[in-house]
Amino acid sequence: MKKTILLITPENREINRFRRKQFNNFIQITMPYLAAFIDESKYEITLVDEYNQRIPYDRDFSLVALTVNTSNATHCYEIAKIFKEKGSKIVMGGPHVTLLPDETEEHCDYIIIGEAEETWPIFLNDFYHSTPSDRYSCSNIPSLNKLPIPRRDLIGKRYFTKGAVFATRGCPYKCSYCNLKQIYCDEFRVRPVEDVIEDIRSIKSKYFVFWDDNFFGDINYVKSLMKELKKLKKKWAAQVTLERCKDEELLQLAKESGCMYLFIGLESFSEENLQEVNKGINDVMKYKKIINAIHTYGISVQAGIIFGFDHDRKDTFEATLKACNNLGIDGTTVSILTPLPQTPLYQQLKKEERLLSKDWRHYNGKTSVVYKPKNMTKEELYEGYMWFRREFYSFKSILKRMIISKTNIMHNLIVNLGYKLSIRENGFKKANKDIETKHN
Known part of the structure; x- marks a missing residue:
């Protein structure tokens, strides 16, 4: 049976107001890239970019994944709280998680520290089989050979960017x-x-x-x-x-x-x-x-x-x-x-x-x-x-x-x-x- 996963590229209102009128804002590549590692025989994927999309709080997801930079950290914690109250599990990764893992893990169920080419697939497999760990940390320098192509087909409301x-x-x-x-x-x-x-x-x-x-x-x-x-x-x-x-x-x-x-x-x-x-x-x-x-x-x-x-x-x-x-x-x-x-x-x-x-x-x-x-x-x-x-x-x-x-x-x-x-x-x-x- 498939599990449902929501991948969120977060953007708080303050920065969104700042950026929306600009014409050269290209997509943040992290979540489309991580989506390419997901086995669709195990997971049904939804990808949302807050730059131009709303988070579907009215839907239920087995797992919600957030990439967290420092200026969006508080916003991500608020998102996580809403979904946790609905019964979803939360995984966070990204720069702020890597910099301050102890702080971040107070607001989610699992964290992924550092580069994720090796740890993200391991976590996905563990979560699917209900055996996830609390922390996954990059211990080796990941190779950049034969990486999957980002799932640009999941990106909504963009063409040129x-x-x-x-x-x-x-x-x-x-x-x-x-x-x-x-x-x-x-x-x-x-x-x-x-x-x-x-x-x-x-x-x-x-x-x-x-x-x-x-x-x-x-x-x-x-x-x-x-x-x-x-x-x-x-x-x-x-x-x-x-x-x-x-x-x-x-x-x-x-x-x-x-x-x-x-x-x-x-x-x-x-x-x-x-x-x-x-x-x-x-x-x-x-x-x-x-x-x-x-x-x-x-x-x-x-x-x-x-x-x-x-x-x-x-x-x-x-x-x-x-x-x-x-x-x-x-x-x-x-x-x-x-x-x-x-x-x-x-x-x-x-x-x-x-x-x-x-x-x-x-x-x-x-x-x-x-x-x-x-x-x-x-x-x-x-x-x-x-x-x-x-x-x-x-x-x-x-x-x-x-x-x-x-x-x-x-x-x-x-x-x-x-x-x-x-x-x-x-x-x-x-x-x-x-x-x-x-x-x-």
Whole structure:
């Protein structure tokens, strides 16, 4: 007899309000990927993504599975409580579970710690035979060979943004604010090129995104992959580090294989900030030369910018806007520095007694400041962050940047307008006020 399983990609209302107006939100690949490991002779699968779907609380499921990141942890605990009261069993995995397993297991029946290629199938088999353990932990470094293709057929209400795929796992670097070293086995790995190509070929849309944390992490590997990818005539985007883009052959292959834009974590225009958070691989003096080279190959740059480092001051926002405009940055993903649990940054701020909140709902990097900045107040940091977002996505800035970039004009215009529409200040102010009230 089949058991019923509900796979949920959670998204709390605060972040959902933030993201829904944006036009380039690709599917989170975790749950469609994990669904591919499930034996349908044993389980009837339902997959729900809260980005654009409602959770079916009116239905009964044998098992409810949630992938938990830090900002959604409290929301996931609330979801779990509702289903537990209905008699469902709850299993949780994902970054927050791996970082804080003792906390998480108080809200569910089973947890899966770390990478899940080996433990998830074992758990599913154990649960089906009514012999599950409370914890499953990754003890070996999982191979990325012959992995199943994600169940994109289970994804609802998407077309252009359901094409996500990964070719590598991990990152060679150790930035102090990043939790990759805590949630993945500490070894950069790649999937066989032929497996990745088969996965991409199965995507019906012409457009897809590589979900890798550092797609250019192994240059020789990615060059081989892009040579094969060129034959598929698709359009794609990926996240990379700027210093790898010095390789002109790499950029040429990216262009030929259909790359439309690269997400690049510039993070800051301050050398002091970059050195302090262990991101010295970024050389501010070389930003212009490398970004110009990327544009020369017809590839757009979506820059990651973080505000709130210890060398940031009130004039940092205006200086950053000027720098981005002068570089012709096509778009930015702007964040407030957020000390994710177990990261070196979190430990530092905790030791310095600068943390303001332990409410994980506020640890999203977008709507709240959860620590005491060094050279400004938290209100000044938040207002400066909001000012930058408004000004960067003003028509004046959009026009100036597009004139300099001259890259993917129509695509960039649509994406910029999507970000412009997503700015909703009132909800963000309320979130910060809530933190202030609780802290005081």
